[in-house]
Amino acid sequence: MDVLKESLQKKSKLGYAELRYHKRQTFSISVKDGKIDALNSGTVEGACARILKDGSWGFASSTVLEKEKIESMMENAASLAKSSKPKKERLVNLASVKPHVDKYETVMKKDPRKADKEELVKLVLETDKAVRGFSKTIVSDTVTLNIVDDDLIFLSSEGSEIHQRVVRCFGSVTAIAREKGNITSAYESVGAQSGLEILDKTPLMNAGLIAAERASKLVTAKVAPAGYFPVILENRIVGLLAHEAVGHCAEADLVFGGSFLADKIGKKVASEKVTLVDDGRYPNGFGTMNYDDEGVPTEKTVIIDEGVCRNFLHSRETAQHFNARPTGNARAWNFEFDPIIRMRNTYIEAGDYTLEELAEDIKEGFFLKGGLSGQADFNGEFMFGTQEAIRITNGKFADSMRGVTISGNAFEVLKNVDAVGKDFLVRVGLCGKEQINYVGMGGASLRTKLLLGGAK
């Protein structure tokens, strides 16, 4: 810490400088079919420098934290800024931000640093046992529990000094069912930014039972059909829609590239039932922090307010370019990466329908549950996988089918939203945009229409 501060002072002539220190301690348990894989713990520690000189950024990182190394890292970053400048067409200006000297720590009741590891092992083994014992068709399972404990320091030549400690606990269950030559898998996760108390509130066991039940139920089920249908998207999937299909289009770097939302500020882009936000301060959110990796305070940013596009997600650089305020969305995965515009916790605000009420007006459609991976192009064309499609006939839930990938244009899908449920939640997610990062995503179940890429 002192080393970083001294280096920053000594190298103050290089340009605007940011130094970040990051120590990530992890502990993970993985149980496969009742056997512990190997308990795994470790530390990855390093620092990086980002320097802005004459409108050009340079970046370098190091795992060696000695004074000479930090200084040479800063010089490397400065020399990259200088050498790459002639190749850059756009020069960077930063929106001004008040320097902050502050601390943040995840609100915790049970600090994982004091955890009884044997207790945690027991918890995972119990879940594994329940999953395998759920039904005869479950032939295999994997249960994992992870604790990721980040210490972050941000220093800037403008005088910021921010310490943050962010603790995330999360787990997952995969269950595989086999019957009569059929095979299928189901997956469910739990977690939050929290101490270990999150495992009391939303136990790993619940995820295990959801996965086991789903795999057992779907092993002999058929694949859902292809076609355009009215659907209810489960709250856990709505997060994928909010994040993948809409949120990315509001990231100012993609807006700059001409994303769907580029010319839509103040315009109607969704049904008035839809209010969509990216919230940097959502309690226990997987993407919650008080400051981003440029030292900007985070906030709750409203992207779509009752159907109207209001704000984009900014770094200091894009905020200056768009003449907007920085929203605290510049995030880096670790010290090996420079911050880029990322979402934090993205969700659609709750409405007041129950699931039964959402189904009521659907004559022939599906209730889609259990998200798989997704992707979207910046024109709003998206896809993501679903695990289960429960048929809705004349307003009533009927049999379960295997889920398929769904697709559409996010903004058409959002225009077709005519009812939003009250079963609001924000869940854990991982987003890969050049570098991965932890994000929260969520919302409440909602009703719309879209295309199922199913069977004939």
Add this chain to the structure above:
Amino acid sequence: MIEFADLAVKKCRKLGADEAEAFVQNQQTVEVVLERAEIQNERFKTHSGIGIRVIRDKKLGFAFASHLSKESIEEACKAAISLADVSTPNPEWVSLPVREKLPKTPEGVFDPEIANMSGSKMLNLVIRAYDEAKHFDKRVVIDDGKFSAILTEMAISNSNGVEAQEKTTRIEGYLICVAKEHGETSSMAYEYDASTTLKEFSPTRIGRTAAEKALASLHSKTTESFTGKVVLEPDPASFILFYPVINSVNADNVQRGRSIWAGKIGEKFAFPELTIVDDGLMPKGINSSSFDSEGVPRQKTPIITQGKLVNFMHNSYTANKEGRKSTGNAYRESYTMLPTIAASNLKVEAGKKTLEEMVSEVDKGIIVRRFSGNVRPDSGEFSGIAKQVSYIENGEIKHALKETMISGNAFQALKNIIEIGSEIRPTEIRAYVPPVLVDGVNIISKQ
């Protein structure tokens, strides 16, 4: 590097481990990121550290550290042992691999030009790809891309006498382009390539192909839904067809009842001309090396021979469980991870027809150049958006199609292969794959 590994193994034995293994990795990356049609960033990255696996009374512990010093290694050794102590025994544990004679380092896996890549040289390389795409046609716009030159050093030591170290290099890159004309924007075209030597890496080919693909999807029309023939280019073919294959021949999945092919060695599962080998010693192979992530010799393993399943892929754990030899498929992406099983270079043997000849055999169908969807590796179900698609009729590409959904089952599709192409390309799932023509795929119009 090997001295750090040896130090860790000795220390763990001293602390009371029955067996110990240390994996040291040092990866140096020079990377250029393109974003919003311009050079966004250039970075030098170091990813290095040690992962230590210990076994005591059949209980396993693992710890890693990013800092390679005597103190941090000793601390990690202690952590690994204390984790083993709180774990429960795995009755199926046999032992870490034993020392074997290693094959020679495969030809062409280390190129000093990549190992010593400078920032400015890398930047020039990227600019060649960039200029090629930009000047190829005025309608082409580059969206983003990333190019990386990577030097990887790996050293492994264990208490059974395994001691190995090797250096490999890789250069890879991708570019995403769209084409714009009269208010129409094509779907995003993606082109990737990778090589172990600088000489054989062509950034201009990436730029040109990405541009060509973007242009090919302009003037798109729609078609009605039908079930029929699809030409899959190497990228979509590897994800849709061969990712489920890799999953199903992974011995860990086989032993745990997760593979549809468990207990079915010798049975026919695919088109009779489909032959797949996993070749960890392939000259200039992207993932070639003389030993795997546990220090076990790499080898060439036939997986599917003329449509017939012949072997599964093992690491030492799954092999020991069956009292057989590992196939050298232990894999760890990073020193922070325990070894799992992965293909080294999964090579789908080439057929005889060029892509044009394959297209000429299609009476009615589509060609898919990019796939964005989900593939369930266990059951083989796939569904998603086919991007960069063109409609084929009477052996000719008629016009581009608006993004279309496709769905089907990979295991069924392996039997429905009509033709395997002659041009093999490295893809992002550790496989070398030619284009493949399959029948019976659901093509779902978005209209």
